Amino acid sequence: MFLHHTVESAPEGSRPLMASTAAHFGRLPDSVALMAESPEMLEGFLHASGLFERSTLDPLAREVVVMVIAARNDCRVCLSLHTGRLRGLGAEAGLITALRTGTPPAEERLAALWTFTNRVLETAGEVPDEELAGFLAAGYTTRNALEVVLGIGTYTMSTLANRMVRA
Secondary structure, eight states: OOOOOOTTTSOGGGHHHHHHHHHHHSSOOHHHHHHTTOHHHHHHHHHHHHHHHTSSSOHHHHHHHHHHHHHHTTOHHHHHHHHHHHHHTTOOHHHHHHHHHTOOOSSHHHHHHHHHHHHHHHTTTOOOHHHHHHHHHTTOOHHHHHHHHHHHHHHHHHHHHHHHTTO
16 A cells, blocks of 8 residues: 655655665665655654664663564564664674563663663553652663653654554
8 A cells, every 4th residue: 555665756855864864774774665655754753763863872772662662563674673773782682582572681771671661651651750760770860761752752653654554
């Protein structure tokens, strides 16, 4: 149903976004080619993703948040793509397996992030004070807590779109 756009076939508003994404990755990811049907969706995701990448969460922590969403929403393309990113960060096989299967990581600090991310989702953001305190005690900050929400929003948008377009 959804067209696999090229830069030439995409709606005008998606073309520069697709070109810059292709230049960044060295190729045009299928998910971008499919999301390009809506320039607003594509721009929204790319902008939010850029903001999340600039957050104070370290790259491994960001990938934990992304993988919680990918596993929870069973986004196969996201699980594959972010498994590759985890490998590129030097993540251990055990961590990758845990994240792909929706189980907490063995490493205590990442487990606290995994648990907190899931609790934000389960409580629609109304995480009990003692659970927020546990997240902070693991070395995270209140800024990081809000950055988790940014990551959840960004990658919920992505996983739902990817599933809809059959990426």
